Amino acid sequence: MRYLIDKLYENNELTQFELEELLCNLSEEDRDYLIDKAYEVRQRSYGKTVFFRGLIEISNICKCDCFYCGIRASNCKASRYRLSKDEILDSCHRGYSLGYRTFVFQGGEDSYFTDELLEDIIKTLKREYSDIAITLSLGERGEKSFRRLYEAGADRYLLRHETVDENLYNRLHPKMSLENRKKCLEALKEIGYQVGSGFLIGLPGLQMKDYAKDLIFLKKLKPHMVGIGPFIPHEDTPLKSEKGGTAYDTITLLAIIRLLLPDVLLPATTALGTIDPKGREKGFKAGANVIMPNLSPMEYRKKYALYNGKVFSGKESAEEKLKIESGVIEAGFEPILTRGDNIRWKRK
Numbered sequence: 001m002r003y004l005i006d007k008l009y010e011n012n013e014l015t016q017f018e019l020e021e022l023l024c025n026l027s028e029e030d031r032d033y034l035i036d037k038a039y040e041v042r043q044r045s046y047g048k049t050v051f052f053r054g055l056i057e058i059s060n061i062c063k064c065d066c067f068y069c070g071i072r073a074s075n076c077k078a079s080r081y082r083l084s085k086d087e088i089l090d091s092c093h094r095g096y097s098l099g100y101r102t103f104v105f106q107g108g109e110d111s112y113f114t115d116e117l118l119e120d121i122i123k124t125l126k127r128e129y130s131d132i133a134i135t136l137s138l139g140e141r142g143e144k145s146f147r148r149l150y151e152a153g154a155d156r157y158l159l160r161h162e163t164v165d166e167n168l169y170n171r172l173h174p175k176m177s178l179e180n181r182k183k184c185l186e187a188l189k190e191i192g193y194q195v196g197s198g199f200l201i202g203l204p205g206l207q208m209k210d211y212a213k214d215l216i217f218l219k220k221l222k223p224h225m226v227g228i229g230p231f232i233p234h235e236d237t238p239l240k241s242e243k244g245g246t247a248y249d250t251i252t253l254l255a256i257i258r259l260l261l262p263d264v265l266l267p268a269t270t271a272l273g274t275i276d277p278k279g280r281e282k283g284f285k286a287g288a289n290v291i292m293p294n295l296s297p298m299e300y301r302k303k304y305a306l307y308n309g310k311v312f313s314g315k316e317s318a319e320e321k322l323k324i325e326s327g328v329i330e331a332g333f334e335p336i337l338t339r340g341d342n343i344r345w346k347r348k
């Protein structure tokens with residue numbers, strides 16, 4: 001497999017067939033070699049830096065019913081909440097004083113968060129702080145809404161495509177369509193956002209070779225950020241008895257993505273840290289360069305339960321940040337709290 005890894009390293013490209021070959025036939029030694037190559041490319045693009053983003057989980061109310069997700073509309077056991085404007089602003093103020101310069105607002109598709117309200121929050125923050133970036137991860141919205149929020153000052157949008165397998169997508173996402181997801185991603189790019197997409201690893205029925213299609217999709221999309229993570233079953237969802245994804249496969253795929261998209265911003269996700277206590281550090285060594293510590297008010301954190309066992313330190317943001325920073329330093333990397341934009345992005 002080394003010739004394929006070298007080819008990927010040199011050209012940042014493989015065909016779908018070659019990616020399938022690689023995904024199916026990696027020996028332990030090949031995988032170590034792949035990870036070393038990904039580490040080298042990460043060093044070249046971003047050095048040893050790990051960008052910190054303050055994650056604020058603004059609502060667990062969602063109209064979608066994704067089969068894998070703990071906050072899906074049909075889960076009547078979920079205890080629902082949404083943050084008020086003041087709670088969101090307070091979380092950002094607290095984050096800013098801790099040094100964070102990127103805030104990620106993530107939540108279910110909750111119609112309470114109208115364009116007017118989000119615009120107001122974004123503009124207020126951008127007036128107060130000239131050196132911050134705002135990332136939104138609020139699901140599918142219309143093109144007009146995306147544009148309005150960009151014009152208000154939002155910089156980035158995360159919208160995973162989840163899986164490019166259309167049959168599986170349709171089975172897991174009632175009343176949604178992969179086509180619309182893709183349309184949203186194209187619109188976000190066209191408007192000028194730094195765009196993030198990505199997929200879940202270990203969804204039922206998927207094998208390693210199947211991710212070749214997701215990788216080709218990402219290569220064509222050329223996102224500025226890619227979020228991949230293991231699917232972890234949630235006990236109150238239809239997929240509660242499934243096995244879920246592994247840290248091993250996630251790390252292999254992180255390394256391949258670093259080689260396919262050398263300058264991409266690539267988080268080591270909370271889900272990866274949940275299934276392997278050293279998962280995020282292993283992720284950095286395989287090419288990941290972003291981490292998103294939680295800045296949500298303490299009383300809501302447990303309620304944003306997308307999957308079982310989500311890491312919850314019980315620590316306040318300041319203490320949690322120190323702990324995560326020391327883990328990053330111990331792993332040989334450098335925590336950075338500046339905006340940390342993708343190196344090829346400029347605001348339109």
Ligand code: SAM
Pocket residue numbers: 068069070071106107108109137138139140158159160162199200229230231232233234271306307
């Ligand atoms: N509603 C927004 C959206 O659709 O992009 C953002 C919120 S959604 C909960 C954020 C991400 O959580 C999804 O893109 C999905 O990949 C991930 N997620 C949901 N359930 C999960 C699970 N059981 N295991 C791992 N990740 C999960």
